[in-house]
Amino acid sequence: MDLSIICRLVGIGLSSNRKRRVTTMTTKEGEQPGVFNSTESQSSESLAQGINKTDHVFQMLLRQVHAALETYSNVHRGSGHYSMVTTHLFEKARDVVLDHLHLPRRNTVLLFCTKRRAEALFKQLKPSDYQCISSEDIGLALGVTAAAVNKKALRRCAVTETGGGTTRLISPKSITWAAVPDRFEAGTPAVINIIAFAVALRLIRQFGTIVFSDLTAHQSEIVDILYRDDLEDFTGLELLNRLRQTLIGQGVLVPTAMGDRRHVNLDNSASTPTFLPIWNAVQQTWRLQKSMHEKIVCEVKSVIADTIGAPSDVFELLFTSNTTEAVNLAAENFGRELEEGVEPLVLSTILEHSSNDLPWRMLPGVSLLRLPVDEDGFVDLNELDAFLCKYNKECLHGNKRIKIVTVSGASNVLGVFTPIEEIGRIVHRHGARFLVDGAQLVAHRAVNLQHLGIDYFVFSAHKVYAPFGCGVLAVKKDLLRFTPRELKSIRSSGEMNVGGIAALGKALILLKRIGLDVIQEEEQTLTARMLRGLSKIPGLEIYGIRDPDSPRFSKKGGVIVFNLKGSMGSRTAKQLACQAGIGVRYGCHCSHMLVKHILHVGPTLQRFQHMIVTLFPKLLLPGVVRVSFGIENSEEDVDRCVVALQNIALKSQSVMGETADGTPEPKLLLPNADVKQRMNDFVEAAVQRVYAS
Ligand SMILES: Cc1ncc(COP(=O)(O)O)c(C=O)c1O
8 A cells, every 4th residue: 555545544644854855065156045143164263373273173163063053953853944954963973973983884873872871882782893982082071972883783782771762652551662873862862062072073083183171271260150141230031131132043044935034943842042151151161171170060069959959968969961861860770779579660640751751661670650631731639649549558459559750840742830749749648759850840930859849850951041961860869779889970971061061050040040930921921922823723723721811821831732734743843944934843742642642542543553653664643733932932933933824724724625714825935845945955054064174
């Protein structure tokens, strides 16, 4: 049977990647696709000014990383220009490293990971099966390890960490793993650091051996890096407005069917862009002498402790590369707590991101149970209580005990904030531990671990405007079960990425100075405006809380998911990019069980989808289009998105022959094929700027 017929039968679309032209690194002469701010390479200037070679090359590195930041978005599955650019930059980094190591692509897979994750993988391999190079080797404090592994040997390896990106599809009982290398790169990679590492390797190739730790001493004080900036006299909304002006990539124009337009990023739940004061902190930290690294790590720990209410005498703070690694660590630590004679259970919900599901599911000797959620994404607290009571108090299930309850603080799909305080109280009443996945929480609402009764807390810096590959696990000290040796290895792996740690510290300080209450108000205003606008679009179905006047609206953050009747969501997302320069995301957002729940995909269809995805891995599953706000967004962004969706809906309905009111179809300036070509040219030009040397 024809593939497209199968797709329609099971409600699956063909991945646009399948059709996408593979772009090369060359830009056609005289062509200027898209418009960037001017940060052109000034390669020979600084050398002529007598700056030493390492400093000169370091400045080039900074300029090229800045170029990557201008069009930053999360890799894979995003639909906008920025996601295309960043995915190309990231994948190109693999080629750069393989070239550096003089290894063939044919039989080698290049994985990016942390030192710790690499070590776990290497334990399964023969020394002849892999080669490894890290950012430390060239004197850069990025915390990036690149492992080049023989393809055949890698196929025999078990995944050591699981979570977002490692699977194609999950259901309560089955997992379809992603292909390599994704299967071994759990969670959001440290994209910018990886690009920086690849750029540095190319610069080394051009300029000869350079050790970036040999920079001319130019030491900043820790206090200057973290606390001083051009905006230090401002707070609250005024600071927020001024910070918006410093968005890296502000003013980048992208090609659309309407001509070149300012890019609008509505994909903040996937990853957030950054701002000049945060980038400045990173640049200063990358220059710091190694002897200062410990000081900055220590100071940022105290910033985090203060921000999330996790005092250092009660909580241990461990740096990771992302939330996923932090959940894996928490699960590993929890696995050591198990008692003889007790069958341990982990209780979570169907709302969870796969990074807060798979690590528990894969934990040996432990079973995972999931509570349902209602259509808005809320757990029934009475049901939670009754559940815990049955297992832990009334002991109705033999020696099975719920030992830990693990929930998202905020959903990356429905945008709702979970009632953590109430859940924490119930969980502790029944003697269980409590983990909160704060990936979607920290940038949006204030948290205090002590007040909320949280035992384990995890989050990622790249969702807090610090996209430099840093994550955090906060765990109560008395629950730590790692040996001192293991702790040393965990710390040394996480703390290598000093720049990422400083970025996180700086971002948290700025958010605090703005005030989470101010951010919350702005976010609610944008969300209400968007919901009102979307509610007027015929054929557009919003999932979850959709009425800004309902009592539940105060529990909703800036994440809205929807579908347009008669159009595959992947197409809607692509159209938003092509027609209006808006970057959103489409799919299951690594929350397969929740998306199936809101789309009412029953078990039989789910089984069929598993079969289809196994046979045709490039197929896209039915999902939802997601817009998600960050602090850089404005009412103008919302209105642009609403108008674009109105136009898309009008067009898809007129195609279906349903437009009855005779509204004229919007006129697009350029045909689809031209826009696609210009988008590809834009991507090529952006890639060229970053890997210019
Ligand atoms: C709720 C939630 N948890 C966990 C994660 C995983 O975060 P990371 O990819 O940074 O590890 C995400 C990322 O989208 C998320 O939204």
